[in-house]
Amino acid sequence: MKGIIYITGEIGVDTTLNDVVQQVKSQSLATEYLVKIDSIGGYVDSGNDIYNYLLTLGKPVSTFTTKAYSIASKIFMAGSTRIIPEGAKDAIMIHLPWMEVQGTHQVISDYLKDLKAIEDDLVDFYSKVTEIDEKTIHSLLSNETYLDATQAFDWGFATQLQPAQLAVAKLKNNIEEKEESLMDKLNQKIDSIMNMLTGKKPVFKAELILQDGTSVSIVFPDLTESDTPAVDDMAMVDGQPAEGEYTMPDGTIFKFEMGVLTEIVPPVQEEQLQEEPVQEDSAEPTAIESEVENNESRLVELIEVLAKKNEELEAKYLALAKQVGSDFTSQKTEPVSSIQKENIEGVRTFSIKRKK
Structure with a gap:
C-alpha cells in the first residue's frame, strides 16, 4: 500500500515537519511512500528536518516534482527513486543560502559563520548525491541554477523521467453515445420503479475513481463510472479534499482547490489524429x-x-x-x-x- 505525502508552498510556513509527521501517522498501514513536492523552498532548518525525517521512516520513499526550489530540492533528494515528468521546465532550482539579519558586529559575525557552514554543507551534500565535484556544484549554486527534466536526470538529481503520453484525438460515434446514455437513464428508471414495487433495496452505482500518472487515486463521489469530470465537481484523495495539480496519464492536468475541480488543462503535446473505423451494418443485433x-x-x-x-x-x-x-x-x-x-x-x- 502506497502512502502519499504532500509538501507544498513555503517550507517551514505552509509545510512544516509536524505536517509531514501527521501525514505519515494518518497512513500508518502504508508499506511505501510517495512524496509529491511543489515548493518554492523556505527555511533551511525546516527543510533539513523534513529531509532527515523521511530518511528515518524505514520504508521505501520515492519523490516526485515539477517544482522543487532551494531547500525543497534537498527534500526531493530524500527519495531513493526521484521522478520528474519528461519535458518539465525549471523543475529543480539550487542556489547559495542567504539570510536577513540585524544586530551588532558580533551578532552579524556569528551569523556569517553559520551562513558559511550551511553553504559548505549544501555543497558537500549535492556533490555526494550527484557525484559532481564540489567546485562545479559551488558554481551551480552561485549562479542560482534552474534545471529542466533532462538536465536534472543527466546530472544525477533525478533518477527517473516519467514518460509523457501523447494526446490522442479520436472520432467518436456521437449517435451511439447518445443511445447508450439514454439506455443508462432508462435502466436506472426501470430499476428504481421495480425496486419500489418489489420492496428491494436500490443498488447504487460505484463512484468514479481515476488515477493520475503516479498512481494516485482521485475519487469523484458524485459521479458514476460513465461520467466525465468537469469544473466544479468534488473530489477526494486519500480521504481528504483534493488539493493542487494532478497530471493524468494522457497529459491532462486537473487543478483542485479545497476539493473542487477548478480547472482542466488539456495536454500540450502535438495531437495525433486517429480515426476509429466506422462499423458496417451487420445482420447480427448490436x-x-x-x-x-x-x-x-x-x-x-x-x-x-x-x-x-x-x-x-x-x-x-x-x-x-x-x-x-x-x-x-x-x-x-x-x-x-x-x-x-x-x-x-x-x-x-x-x-x-x-x-x-
Missing part, C-alpha cells in the same frame, strides 16, 4: 438493440405488476364498500388481457388490449 429488447421485456413485466396491483386495490375497495353498504361498483367488466408487444414498420411499441 449490443444496444439487445439491450432495448431486454428493456422491452422488463417494461412488460413492470406493466403486468402495475395491472395486478390495480386489480388488488380495486378488490379491496369493493370489499370495503360491501362492509359500509356503499353502492360502489367496478367500472371494469372484464379482466385485463395479456399485454401485447408489437413492431410497426420497425418501431417498437407497446399496447394494452382489453377484451370487449
